[in-house]
Amino acid sequence: MRFDAVIGVAARGAVLVPVPFDPDTVWGRKPRHHVAGTVGGIRVRGVVEAAGGGFGFTLGPAWLRDCGVRAGATVPVELVAEGPQRADLAEDVAAALDANPAAGAFFDALAQFYRKAYLRWIDATRRRPEQRPVRIAAMIELLAAGHKERPPTS
Structure with a gap:
């Protein structure tokens, strides 16, 4: 899945990457969706879960330190379900x-x-x-x- 996301603020210095689709519809119903891909061209792995009124995943301060992605920025995101489905x-x-x-x-x-x-x-x-x-x-x-x-x- 490819989309552009506006990076939000999360707890403890992390940021939230909102996901504009229901992962249960795209990848099948699961309690947690492990994903891999890129945010702003930089590789990520994470877990897509319910966030606010939709879905998203967080990126912590260590990931943010050298990537140049900040809250409020619009970045291209590419995600795929990770591992065997x-x-x-x-x-x-x-x-x-x-x-x-x-x-x-x-x-x-x-x-x-x-x-x-x-x-x-x-x-x-x-x-x-x-x-x-x-x-x-x-x-x-x-x-x-x-x-x-x-x-x-x-």
Whole structure:
């Protein structure tokens, strides 16, 4: 998504980048939308959430220090959803997440690092395909219980 945004003021020296669309409509319904892109030509990663009467994400003082973006400025913004999305998942994984709404919602809210780690763990069963459904079931249990990552195996 490309758009121009007027940078607003946020708490503790941060700025708010308003997003002029509903991310649930564009990227699917999620509690939080992890995004990557650029603001004023400078790379950013953030979380789009409800802000004021719409949606937006904040950029902290450390990001602002050297970028030249200030509150009140109009800057070009480009954002994409970060990491694997539901539409990108294998059918068996997507079906398992759909069958357990709590696990699916928790998976969708995870940062891309955690989503990718679960998917790599499942994809590591190529040499032992009988393990794939076992790992998918384990992932669903862990996600439903609110675990960001699987416990290390011994």
